[in-house]
Amino acid sequence: MRLIAHRGFAGQYPENTRQAVEAAVEFADEVEVDVRRCDTGELVVIHDPTVDRVTDGSGAVCRHSLAELRALDVLGTGEGVPTLEEVVDLVPPTVGLNVELKDVGLAGDVVRLAHRVDPQITVSSFHANELEGCRGADPDIPRAYLFEDDPKQAMEFARDLDCCFVHPSLDCCNERLVGDAHAAGMSVNVWTIRERAEAERLPELGVDGVIADRADVLPELEL
Ligand code: G3P
Ligand code: MG
Numbered sequence: 001m002r003l004i005a006h007r008g009f010a011g012q013y014p015e016n017t018r019q020a021v022e023a024a025v026e027f028a029d030e031v032e033v034d035v036r037r038c039d040t041g042e043l044v045v046i047h048d049p050t051v052d053r054v055t056d057g058s059g060a061v062c063r064h065s066l067a068e069l070r071a072l073d074v075l076g077t078g079e080g081v082p083t084l085e086e087v088v089d090l091v092p093p094t095v096g097l098n099v100e101l102k103d104v105g106l107a108g109d110v111v112r113l114a115h116r117v118d119p120q121i122t123v124s125s126f127h128a129n130e131l132e133g134c135r136g137a138d139p140d141i142p143r144a145y146l147f148e149d150d151p152k153q154a155m156e157f158a159r160d161l162d163c164c165f166v167h168p169s170l171d172c173c174n175e176r177l178v179g180d181a182h183a184a185g186m187s188v189n190v191w192t193i194r195e196r197a198e199a200e201r202l203p204e205l206g207v208d209g210v211i212a213d214r215a216d217v218l219p220e221l222e223l
Contacts, residue, residue: 002209004030011213014075017046019083021090027215030096036103040065043084091119101125107133131161151177159184178206193217201206
């Protein structure tokens with residue numbers, strides 16, 4: 001089963017930081033990060049629409065310049081909010097990078113970046129339009145549709161968008177969904193797995209991967 005480091009294994013390392021990505025690539029098949037655009041136009045790696053929860057600053061990410069974001073302290077690491085480019089550089093070619101588009105209007109820039117970097121990039125999003133934008137810009141970059149409710153509609157969207165993957169939340173993943181996805185040629189990665197007990201029933205469902213907060217959620221990984 002594929003192990004995808006959610007925000008760079010957010011249960012073990014400070015989420016969406018360079019530090020986390022550097023540590024996560026040692027254990028993960030793929031690292032997932034969240035991407036937004038800041039006020040000066042660069043793509044930056046941060047989950048929330050504001051900086052309040054994870055930094056010593058406050059306010060919307062989109063109202064901060066890159067220089068301001070760099071000057072913040074993310075989760076006491078002393079690191080500022082990283083750019084997507086900085087994070088890409090930390091991922092070796094043997095490890096995948098799952099770029100979650102948290103906002104609209106990011107697809108074109110992410111596709112352009114994917115064309116000039118080594119790691120295999122998969123684009124994921126809850127926003128169907130963003131995935132459509134990715135397909136339009138480069139249909140060969142794998143797409144993953146994220147959802148946490150209405151699996152029937154989500155599967156239709158994912159099929160219509162020619163996604164390689166569906167990423168259901170743990171709560172809405174079941175054997176039927178996995179069967180339908182596989183029949184449509186899509187793999188299933190489930191989020192967010194926080195501890196090993198949550199991963200136990202997933203192999204019998206036929207799930208292909210877990211998007212996990214820790215590296216030790218899969219039984220075969222004794223760290
Ligand atoms: O990729 C799955 C997961 O990252 C989606 O939820 O809110 O942690 O970005 P969230
Ligand atoms: Mg995410």
